[in-house]
Amino acid sequence: MATKSIKSLLAAAFSLFLLLSTTVVLAQEPAHETAGEHKEEKLEPAKIIMDHIKDAHEFHFFTVGHFHATVPLPVILYSPTKGLAVFSSSQFGHEGELAYNGYKMNEAKDIVAEDGSAVYDFSLTKNVVQMFIALLVLVLLMAGIAKKYKKGIGVTSAPKGWQNAVEPVITFVRDEVAKPNLGKKWLKYMPYLLTVFFFILINNLFGLIPGSANVTGNTAFTAVLGVLSLVVILLSTNSHFWAHIFWPPGVPFFVKIILMPIELLGVLLIKPASLIIRLFANMVAGHIIILSFISLIFIFGAMTKVAGWGFSPISILFTVFIYFIELMVAFIQAFIFTNLTAVFIGQAFEGGHDDVDGHADAVII
Structure with a gap:
């Protein structure tokens, strides 16, 4: 009985893995319209793969259209100039494109101060x-x-x-x-x-x-x-x-x-x-x-x-x-x-x- 349950669990987990992986790839916005121009976004497999295996400030499960099923994690920062700051990682937006309370995410998804001052990151990443x-x-x-x-x-x-x-x-x-x-x-x-x-x-x-x-x-x-x-x-x-x-x-x-x-x-x-x-x-x-x-x-x-x-x-x-x-x-x-x-x-x-x-x-x- 236990063996059957384990097999069922593995099958379900793998099916979900395929579904979510596919969803993430499809979630790339295919087109941007600017000034009447239709421009397709190029698929970047290397970026998608690296996004999956690297650390992050949220658990991302799937994306449907513009909806992202995520669990944001707490950001805990200490700056000698601003002191202690605790807030949700959702404040940075799904792609980390937003700035919040004087902090932002760089291209490597590391949190830095907008004014370039020192920041000590004690955040609970995934x-x-x-x-x-x-x-x-x-x-x-x-x-x-x-x-x-x-x-x-x-x-x-x-x-x-x-x-x-x-x-x-x-x-x-x-x-x-x-x-x-x-x-x-x-x-x-x-x-x-x-x-x-x-x-x-x-x-x-x-x-x-x-x-x-x-x-x-x-x-x-x-x-x-x-x-x-x-x-x-x-x-x-x-x-x-x-x-x-x-x-x-x-x-x-x-x-x-x-x-x-x-x-x-x-x-x-x-x-x-x-x-x-x-x-x-x-x-x-x-x-x-x-x-x-x-x-x-x-x-x-x-x-x-x-x-x-x-x-x-x-x-x-x-x-x-x-x-x-x-x-x-x-x-x-x-x-x-x-x-x-x-x-x-x-x-x-x-x-x-x-x-x-x-x-x-x-x-x-």
């Missing part, structure tokens, strides 16, 4: 709001499951509800990520690994809902996760680890001089960068591909209507295929980030062979 929603879902989901375990459900009896879905995932992270890479210390790091895995997974899945934000496709989000993982890695290091970084054994003196900065750079920059860029790039790529296939319908339609209608089935077929691939990518990227974090933590205290029992080399995907 990425921030959706991240808080994902955090709330994570806390409520795990707290509800924890209460069931306290009552004995899933311990003395079979698990029920979301326990059936979450328990195998927790077991998978424990057996395939934590234990192989962290050995005897796996239990110490399980709370962090599980939190990272589920937080990324929930945000990945939310990003596939039409009108939502692609939070994991934002470098600020992935950078914070990468820095947090770096802190955990550094706190897990020991003297043996740093001895190998600053004075690698068994190599000539001049080679050691060359290796020292490289090894240090690898720990402080390359490892967190690999976590940050991999998650960001994969989550953005899927959205771009889906929107590109949808845009092809209108690109061909701009040539001739026959070409547009003729290419529609092919475009929709590929869009459906990539959409379901993205569902798998949502799980895979959460796993890869968590697995690589465990690998790097394991490497941090590797060397004390009695600390890591059965530590295995991990394959980096």
